[in-house]
Amino acid sequence: MKKYTYTEKKDTRSGFGAGLLEASKKNKDVVALCADLTGSLKMDAFQKEFPERFFQVGIAEANMIGIAAGMTIGGKIPFTGTFANFSTGRVYDQIRQSVAYSDKNVKICASHAGITLGEDGATHQILEDIGLMKMLPGMTVINPCDYNQTKAATLAIAEHEGPVYLRFGRPTVPVFTDPDQKFEIGKAWMVNEGTDVSIFATGHLVWKAIEAGEKLAEMGINAEIINIHTIKPLDEKAILTSVAKTGCVVSAEEHNRIGGLGDSIAQVLAQHLPSPQEYVAVNDSFGESGTPDQLMEKYGLSSDAIVKAVQKVLARKKAGN
Amino acid sequence: MATNIEQLTKTASQVRRDILRMVHACQSGHPGGSLGCTDFLVALYFDIMNHRTDFSMDGNGEDLFFLSNGHISPVFYSVLARSGYFDVTELATFRKLNSRLQGHPTTHEHLPGVRMASGSLGQGLSVAIGGALTKKLNGDASLVFSLHGDGEIQEGQIWEAAMYASANKVDNLIATIDVNGQQIDGSTEQVLSLGNLKAKWEAFGWDVLEMNGNDMTDVIRGLNLAKTKTSKGRPVLILMQTEMGNGVDFMMHSHKWHGIAPNDEQLANALGQLEETLGDY
Numbered sequence: 001m002k003k004y005t006y007t008e009k010k011d012t013r014s015g016f017g018a019g020l021l022e023a024s025k026k027n028k029d030v031v032a033l034c035a036d037l038t039g040s041l042k043m044d045a046f047q048k049e050f051p052e053r054f055f056q057v058g059i060a061e062a063n064m065i066g067i068a069a070g071m072t073i074g075g076k077i078p079f080t081g082t083f084a085n086f087s088t089g090r091v092y093d094q095i096r097q098s099v100a101y102s103d104k105n106v107k108i109c110a111s112h113a114g115i116t117l118g119e120d121g122a123t124h125q126i127l128e129d130i131g132l133m134k135m136l137p138g139m140t141v142i143n144p145c146d147y148n149q150t151k152a153a154t155l156a157i158a159e160h161e162g163p164v165y166l167r168f169g170r171p172t173v174p175v176f177t178d179p180d181q182k183f184e185i186g187k188a189w190m191v192n193e194g195t196d197v198s199i200f201a202t203g204h205l206v207w208k209a210i211e212a213g214e215k216l217a218e219m220g221i222n223a224e225i226i227n228i229h230t231i232k233p234l235d236e237k238a239i240l241t242s243v244a245k246t247g248c249v250v251s252a253e254e255h256n257r258i259g260g261l262g263d264s265i266a267q268v269l270a271q272h273l274p275s276p277q278e279y280v281a282v283n284d285s286f287g288e289s290g291t292p293d294q295l296m297e298k299y300g301l302s303s304d305a306i307v308k309a310v311q312k313v314l315a316r317k318k319a320g321n
Numbered sequence: 322m323a324t325n326i327e328q329l330t331k332t333a334s335q336v337r338r339d340i341l342r343m344v345h346a347c348q349s350g351h352p353g354g355s356l357g358c359t360d361f362l363v364a365l366y367f368d369i370m371n372h373r374t375d376f377s378m379d380g381n382g383e384d385l386f387f388l389s390n391g392h393i394s395p396v397f398y399s400v401l402a403r404s405g406y407f408d409v410t411e412l413a414t415f416r417k418l419n420s421r422l423q424g425h426p427t428t429h430e431h432l433p434g435v436r437m438a439s440g441s442l443g444q445g446l447s448v449a450i451g452g453a454l455t456k457k458l459n460g461d462a463s464l465v466f467s468l469h470g471d472g473e474i475q476e477g478q479i480w481e482a483a484m485y486a487s488a489n490k491v492d493n494l495i496a497t498i499d500v501n502g503q504q505i506d507g508s509t510e511q512v513l514s515l516g517n518l519k520a521k522w523e524a525f526g527w528d529v530l531e532m533n534g535n536d537m538t539d540v541i542r543g544l545n546l547a548k549t550k551t552s553k554g555r556p557v558l559i560l561m562q563t564e565m566g567n568g569v570d571f572m573m574h575s576h577k578w579h580g581i582a583p584n585d586e587q588l589a590n591a592l593g594q595l596e597e598t599l600g601d602y
Binding site: 031052053055057058060062063064065066067068069070071072073074075076078093094096097098101102103 | 378455482
């Protein structure tokens with residue numbers, strides 16, 4: 001198992017804030033809109049540096065999406081910022097008609113995704129957003145795993161033409177990816193090469209997968225770990241190449257098991273390479289209040305849960321089912 | 322170029338013929354609101370707006386128009402074609418398979434002149450504000466126009482946008498509401514009363530004008546007056562009184578023709594009331 005270490009923990013939303021500022025310095029057409037959550041989205045540095053390019057829309061997310069869509073006409077590259085719940089479910093039709101169907105170059109940037117939003121509870125913890133967004137034709141869906149990857153992804157989507165959903169989170173998590181990485185949309189990252197099982201992880205679950213990989217290595221199981229940061233377009237080649245080698249799959253995500261990364265992988269495998277697959281995901285339920293760590297444990301999004309899923313899928317592989 | 326009311330009125334007559342023939346040919350679509358807004362759209366595209374028919378999505382250096390009540394696509398398509406964005410013969414494809422003239426306007430099929438999909442109501446004012454903000458950032462002194470149905474403003478997003486535009490002094494925007502008092506289930510009064518529209522929009526900080534949308538002289542007067550109200554720190558709203566189905570006697574004074582097509586006999590009757598001025602497509 002390749003060794004990964006970290007010296008600090010940071011929130012992925014701060015990676016977004018840093019990436020937004022840097023992208024804006026590179027490109028004067030980058031503008032940002034926020035629905036009364038500037039501090040939470042870490043957009044305050046941008047606001048301070050480029051006040052004339054920052055648009056505070058108030059608590060009016062539908063209007064924010066519409067304004068962003070309109071701002072693309074004339075060449076601006078709008079980044080909208082609010083919580084993931086209000087970035088997707090609340091404004092689904094606005095995104096569908098004014099952004100996706102209208103082919104507008106809007107970057108929908110969503111913080112506090114998943115249950116790690118924590119104490120505010122289920123009203124604010126969306127676990128359906130990846131599914132909602134990936135179903136929209138033409139929408140790119142990205143869920144980076146740490147501060148550095150989120151910053152790199154933010155820079156990459158500024159240069160990408162087309163609508164993007166960028167999903168990140170609230171809690172501080174280990175920073176373990178390269179600070180100077182080049183983020184390639186739609187290209188999976190090989191975290192660890194292995195032969196026994198393919199673990200495909202996204203977002204906060206990537207570090208959990210690394211922890212699980214170390215535990216599995218001690219048990220003599222050689223796990224291949226791949227980070228699928230781009231859920232759409234999906235890197236089908238990386239998935240099929242890996243599963244052709246390992247013969248079984250565990251998917252891991254901070255999302256409902258219905259409609260998330262796991263389902264995207266299952267669809268590819270069903271068509272091209274039917275293989276045993278286990279899901280590490282929230283089991284079709286809402287979240288609740290609690291600390292991020294407590295919630296990840298309770299809802300089965302821990303490294304131990306990944307280890308158990310691997311053991312189960314290996315048994316299925318061995319039994320031929 | 323001097324405004325020629327007679328010529329504009331003749332163009333409007335042809336556009337009304339186009340609308341009826343398009344809707345009749347596919348036996349679907351929305352003739353009522355299209356007929357009511359014909360004079361407005363003809364005035365915009367043939368007189369008021371500074372625009373280019375060699376279409377570019379960005380529209381830099383020209384006025385922009387956003388149709389928010391997308392169901393009146395027949396009048397939009399006819400006016401775009403008649404002003405030169407695409408060939409009028411394409412109007413015959415309206416609502417048919419593989420057409421760029423979808424039931425509701427879309428950018429997806431790359432029809433020149435359309436910058437935003439609309440149909441799901443209430444979104445166009447926000448989009449128009451976005452277009453107006455970008456013009457300001459780009460130092461582009463052109464204007465942004467939008468059109469909305471009166472029933473449409475029952476959507477909450479309209480009021481989010483209304484609040485934003487005045488609070489942020491989006492004063493390069495002229496929004497127009499088609500006040501025909503009708504919606505699918507009946508009159509706006511019966512379905513969900515809009516109350517005092519002028520007082521509401523003024524309370525939201527807009528500069529509110531009124532005009533008769535079915536009198537070409539008054540439409541030109543109203544739109545020119547609205548232009549003089551721009552760049553004064555407030556967004557401009559026109560309450561435009563129209564008659565749904567205007568121009569065809571049996572289609573007026575009712576919500577019945579909001580979304581149904583005339584049969585052969587009704588079409589013949591309707592066309593008999595409208596002079597063919599520019600040649601049918």
